[in-house]
Amino acid sequence: AELTLPKDFFFGAAMSGPQTEGGWNVGGKLENLWDTWSIEDIDAFYNRVGSYVGNNFMRLYKEDLALLKSLGMNNYRTSIQWSRLLDQDGNINPEGAAWYHELFAASKEAGLEVFVNLYHFDMPTYLFRRGGWENREVCEAYANYAYKAFCEFGKEVRCWFTFNEPIVEPENRYWHPIWYPQHHSFQEACTTQYNISIAHALAVAKYRQAVSEGRMLDDARIGMICNFSPSYTKDDPTPADLEALRMNDGLTNRWWLDLVTKGHLPQDVIDTLTNDLGIVLPIRPYDDAVLSEGVVDWLGCNYYQPSRVQAPSKSHDEWGNPLFAEPYIWPERVMNESRGWEIYPKGIYDFGMKCKKEYPELEWYVSENGIGIEREYLNKDPETQQVQDDYRIDFVRDHLTWIAKAIQDGANCVGYHYWGLIDNWSWSNAFKNRYGFVEVDLMENYERRPKKSAAWLTEVATSHVVK
Ligand code: BGP
Numbered sequence: 001a002e003l004t005l006p007k008d009f010f011f012g013a014a015m016s017g018p019q020t021e022g023g024w025n026v027g028g029k030l031e032n033l034w035d036t037w038s039i040e041d042i043d044a045f046y047n048r049v050g051s052y053v054g055n056n057f058m059r060l061y062k063e064d065l066a067l068l069k070s071l072g073m074n075n076y077r078t079s080i081q082w083s084r085l086l087d088q089d090g091n092i093n094p095e096g097a098a099w100y101h102e103l104f105a106a107s108k109e110a111g112l113e114v115f116v117n118l119y120h121f122d123m124p125t126y127l128f129r130r131g132g133w134e135n136r137e138v139c140e141a142y143a144n145y146a147y148k149a150f151c152e153f154g155k156e157v158r159c160w161f162t163f164n165e166p167i168v169e170p171e172n173r174y175w176h177p178i179w180y181p182q183h184h185s186f187q188e189a190c191t192t193q194y195n196i197s198i199a200h201a202l203a204v205a206k207y208r209q210a211v212s213e214g215r216m217l218d219d220a221r222i223g224m225i226c227n228f229s230p231s232y233t234k235d236d237p238t239p240a241d242l243e244a245l246r247m248n249d250g251l252t253n254r255w256w257l258d259l260v261t262k263g264h265l266p267q268d269v270i271d272t273l274t275n276d277l278g279i280v281l282p283i284r285p286y287d288d289a290v291l292s293e294g295v296v297d298w299l300g301c302n303y304y305q306p307s308r309v310q311a312p313s314k315s316h317d318e319w320g321n322p323l324f325a326e327p328y329i330w331p332e333r334v335m336n337e338s339r340g341w342e343i344y345p346k347g348i349y350d351f352g353m354k355c356k357k358e359y360p361e362l363e364w365y366v367s368e369n370g371i372g373i374e375r376e377y378l379n380k381d382p383e384t385q386q387v388q389d390d391y392r393i394d395f396v397r398d399h400l401t402w403i404a405k406a407i408q409d410g411a412n413c414v415g416y417h418y419w420g421l422i423d424n425w426s427w428s429n430a431f432k433n434r435y436g437f438v439e440v441d442l443m444e445n446y447e448r449r450p451k452k453s454a455a456w457l458t459e460v461a462t463s464h465v466v467k
Helices: 031-038 058-070 094-110 136-153 167-174 185-210 240-262 268-278 287-294 346-358 391-410 453-463
Strands: 010-014 077-078 113-117 160-164 221-226 298-302 305-308 364-368 413-417 438-441 447-450
Touching: 010 364, 058 094, 058 447, 077 413, 094 113, 136 185, 160 185, 167 185, 185 221, 185 240, 185 287, 221 240, 240 268, 240 287, 240 305, 298 413, 346 391, 364 438, 391 413, 391 453
Parallel strands: 010 077, 010 413, 077 113, 113 160, 160 221, 221 298, 298 364, 364 413
Antiparallel strands: 438 447
C-alpha cells in the first residue's frame, strides 16, 4: 500500500542563525564563538571559510522564504542569535530585534510558520570568556536572554525551543574536541552538560512566567531539540557491552528525555558518572526543584545516524579521561563517506517505537534529517548545470518511509524538517558537504539553484504521499 503522512503534518526545513544569516558584525551584533574562532584561526575552517557570511540569508531572506514556500514547505525552523538580540548588559539590542521582527513578519506574509530556537551552539564570546556553560551565572544570563526573547516576540512566534542538540556542545568542545576551545576533558563535558540542563529548565520556567503574564500567543508551545541517536550494541553482547550501551544511551538520549518529560536526570547515569567514573557534577542544593521546571510541551528529534557501541578495551583514553564505551563498527553498515556518518533509516523507526513504549505521552517531530555530500558540483548535468542528486531523493525517501511506518505503528510523530534545504555554512566544515535541495553557488554571489531533488521533494511535501 501507498505510504502517506498525516494531513496536518508539519513539513518544512531547519536552519540556524549562525549558519545562514551572515552580517556577523552589523547592527550592534556581538561576536559569538564562531566569529571569534574565525578571526583567531581561519585555518580551522574548511577552505578557510569562516562564519561571517553564512549563506547570505540576511540579504536574501525574502527570496529564500518564497523558495521554501514554492517547494511545498508549510513551516521552517531557525534560531535567534543571542549575540544579535542582546547587548553586553543583557538588554535588547534594538537593531538586532528589528531584523528578527522583519524576518517573522516576512515569514507570515509568505505563509510560512516559523519555529524559533534560542541556542544553536552560538555562545556570545564575552560570556564564554567568563567560563561559558561551566559558569552557573551564564545559565542565569541565558534565562534572561530567553525571557527577553519571549517578551519581544511572544505575539509573533508560536513554537519555541530552548536548545538545539544540547549534547553536541559538551561533546564537540570537550569530549571529542573538534571545536574551540578543543579541551580533552570529559569532566568539563559533564559539567557543561549538567549546566545546560539547568539553563534549559531556567528558560522553561521563564517561558511559563511569560505565559502567565499574557505575553505569549494562546497556543504557544515550548520544546527542546535533541540529536537522539538510537543506541545499539553487538548482536551477541556480553554483559560489559550491555553496560556500555546503558551508559551511552543514558548520557545521550535518556538524559534529555527524562529531563523534558519527567523533570529530572536519570539517577543511574548520575551514579555511574560520580561513583565509577570520578566525575564531579556542579550540583547545588535545590537543583531538583530547578530541574523539575524543565518539562516541555513537545520535542524535536534530529536524526542523522545511529550510535553503535561496545565495552571499552581500556579504562582511560590517552588524555586520562575515563571511558565507558567505544565505537562498534557494525559489519553491515552503510556509510555516507563525505560526512563519515552511517546511514540507517530504520533508526528513526526504532526511536519512535522506544518513545511510544517508554514516554507514551510525548509528542515529537523529526526536527532535522539530511545528507551532506562533498564535491556535488561534479554531479552537474553538463547541459543544464543542475546538480543531479538522486542519492538525496533515496536518502529522504527511505527515512520518510520509516517515519510513515512508525506513525502507522502508533508513534506520536507530527512533522518532518529537512536540514539545510538551501545549502548553508557548517561549523568547521564550511561549505564542504552540501545538504540542500537547493544549491548555493558561491562563485555567483550566493545564487540559489534548485537541484534535481527539489521537484521530487515538492511533490511529496504537497501530496504527503511517500513515493
Ligand atoms: C546538526 C546541527 C546542524 C547541522 C547538521 C549537519 O548536528 O544541528 O547545525 O550542521 O547537524 O551537520 P554538519 O553541518 O556538521 O555536517
